Amino acid sequence: MEGKGTPDLRRAPGRGADRRRRLVRRRGLLDRIVRRGGAPVVYGNRVEVFEKGRAAYEAMLDAIEAAAAGIAVEMYTWADDRVGRRFAERLRRQALRGIPVRILVDAFGSLGSEDLMASLEQAGAQVRWFHPLAPWAPSWYPNRRDHRKLVLVDGATGFVGGTNLAEEYTEEFRGERAWRDLTLRIEGPAAREMVRLFLGTWIRSGGRPEDAAGLFAVPQDAGGAGVQVVGGTGVLGRRGLRRSYLGMIGMARRRIFLANAYFAPEGPLRRALARAASRGVRVELLLPGDSDVPMVRWAGRACYGRLLDEGVRIREARGTFLHAKVAVFDDEVLLAGSANLDHRSFRHNLEIAVNVFEAAAAQTALATFEREFEAAREVTLEEWRRRPRSERLRERLARLVRYWL
Numbered sequence: 023m024e025g026k027g028t029p030d031l032r033r034a035p036g037r038g039a040d041r042r043r044r045l046v047r048r049r050g051l052l053d054r055i056v057r058r059g060g061a062p063v064v065y066g067n068r069v070e071v072f073e074k075g076r077a078a079y080e081a082m083l084d085a086i087e088a089a090a091a092g093i094a095v096e097m098y099t100w101a102d103d104r105v106g107r108r109f110a111e112r113l114r115r116q117a118l119r120g121i122p123v124r125i126l127v128d129a130f131g132s133l134g135s136e137d138l139m140a141s142l143e144q145a146g147a148q149v150r151w152f153h154p155l156a157p158w159a160p161s162w163y164p165n166r167r168d169h170r171k172l173v174l175v176d177g178a179t180g181f182v183g184g185t186n187l188a189e190e191y192t193e194e195f196r197g198e199r200a201w202r203d204l205t206l207r208i209e210g211p212a213a214r215e216m217v218r219l220f221l222g223t224w225i226r227s228g229g230r231p232e233d234a235a236g237l238f239a240v241p242q243d244a245g246g247a248g249v250q251v252v253g254g255t256g257v258l259g260r261r262g263l264r265r266s267y268l269g270m271i272g273m274a275r276r277r278i279f280l281a282n283a284y285f286a287p288e289g290p291l292r293r294a295l296a297r298a299a300s301r302g303v304r305v306e307l308l309l310p311g312d313s314d315v316p317m318v319r320w321a322g323r324a325c326y327g328r329l330l331d332e333g334v335r336i337r338e339a340r341g342t343f344l345h346a347k348v349a350v351f352d353d354e355v356l357l358a359g360s361a362n363l364d365h366r367s368f369r370h371n372l373e374i375a376v377n378v379f380e381a382a383a384a385q386t387a388l389a390t391f392e393r394e395f396e397a398a399r400e401v402t403l404e405e406w407r408r409r410p411r412s413e414r415l416r417e418r419l420a421r422l423v424r425y426w427l
Contacts, residue, residue, distance in 0.1 A: 063249070063250045064210075065211070066242075066243030066246070067211060067213075068208070069209075069245065069247045071205075072205040076194045078205035079187075079191075081207055083108070083109065085175045086116060086175060088175075089175045089176055090121070091176040091177065092121065092123075092177070092234075092235060093113065093122070093173075094125075094172070095123075095126070096170050096224075097170075097186060098169045098360070099131040100138065100139075100187045101186070101187060101189065102134055102135045104195060113147060114142055122148075124150075124229070125139065126151075127139065127168075131186070139151075148229070150227040150228055150229050151227065152168040152223065152227050153167065165366065165370040165426065166370060167370065168223060168371070168372045169360050169366075169372060170182075170219075170223075170359075170360050171186055171374075172219075177213060178210070178239055178244075180212070180216040181205055182359060182360075183206055184346055184360055199342050200342060201343045202344050204347075208249060208378075209245070210242070210245060210247075210249075214240075217234070217237045219374060221234050221237070247380035247383060252374070252376070253372070253375065264288075264291075266375060267363075271295060275352055276352045277304040278306070280305075280363070281308040281309075281349075281391045282307070282349075283310060284319075284364045284367075284427075285322040285364065286325075292329070295329060296328050296329055297332075299333040299334045300333070305333070305335065307337070308339060309337070310339055311399060321427060323406075323417050324417035324421045326406050336401045337395055338399050346391065347359055347361055347363075347375075350384050351384075355377060355378065356380070356384040356387050357378075358375070359375035365425045369425070
């Protein structure tokens with residue numbers, strides 16, 4: 023016998039039956055996503071979307087200022103500029119107050135910030151450098167980089183996205199030329215999953231498990247969003263990222279919207295997007311019109327043909343550089359994080375991606391980049407086929423070396 027508050031999913035007619043089918047399909051969808059991504063979907067989270075660098079930085083700094091138990095920062099690029107120094111000063115103050123501060127920076131991405139890190143260590147913060155530059159060492163591999171961007175506070179709040187700590191990302195110092203990106207603030211149990219990810223890399227970089235003091239407070243439910251944190255410290259983590267993307271693309275029924283800074287996808291991802299378009303899914307790609315790594319853009323343009331031929335819409339952003347790593351599926355699920363759609367993210371780097379199962383967050387992010395999509399320049403199949411031989415040659419050469427880009 024069913025409980026009084028439990029609906030009989032076998033009987034309700036009309037719209038109830040439609041809702042029932044959606045619930046059953048969504049439960050199956052989540053089960054498949056968990057299996058593919060290799061990480062649980064954790065509920066009870068509040069998710070806030072920041073589309074501007076300045077607002078994201080202010081929220082991070084306010085959270086750092088309010089920290090009571092512990093702070094962890096994992097960052098690919100921490101520049102020694104006005105933004106980097108502002109964060110260092112706020113963290114120094116907290117370390118001097120006795121708040122545990124753990125900082126993990128990539129040795130290549132944060133090259134030049136040694137003095138900043140030294141000043142933090144002098145204040146009592148613990149600093150680790152991921153994969154120090156040592157080409158003479160037998161185990162050194164230049165492409166092994168920590169590309170994540172994480173700020174974690176008290177084990178209950180996490181900031182994640184594609185935004186590094188540098189002036190390029192904020193309109194405060196770059197005005198309209200600030201790089202376009204997205205940052206999420208996640209409050210609730212999913213923050214603990216991000217702490218686990220941080221701690222795995224922290225230990226791999228010479229830290230100790232006991233350094234997690236203050237970072238594993240038991241977070242309370244803060245909202246209703248489900249969040250899946252996908253990442254890892256090795257091959258399995260990168261495999262989970264790939265499977266997560268492929269799973270979400272394969273299960274989309276109405277629409278896929280991607281905004282990505284470095285688009286040079288592997289064959290399986292490229293074919294998955296083409297298949298989605300061929301089965302009637304509306305697939306839209308917002309990509310950079312200019313890039314700070316032109317070779318990646320050329321390698322990506324080489325694969326436009328099949329995508330356009332299957333009906334994928336591709337637009338290239340104009341004006342400022344698009345640095346985002348965002349996907350929205352069926353206007354209901356948001357995927358964001360540090361991972362680009364290229365070989366570097368899927369085969370070499372340590373990355374993080376979060377799947378947010380909340381329509382409000384997905385639609386907020388979508389509205390932000392839809393405006394840019396409408397203003398961007400559309401690439402047509404006819405135009406792509408008429409591109410000059412010099413461009414074709416450049417693209418082919420870039421495709422040959424895409425594994426190392």
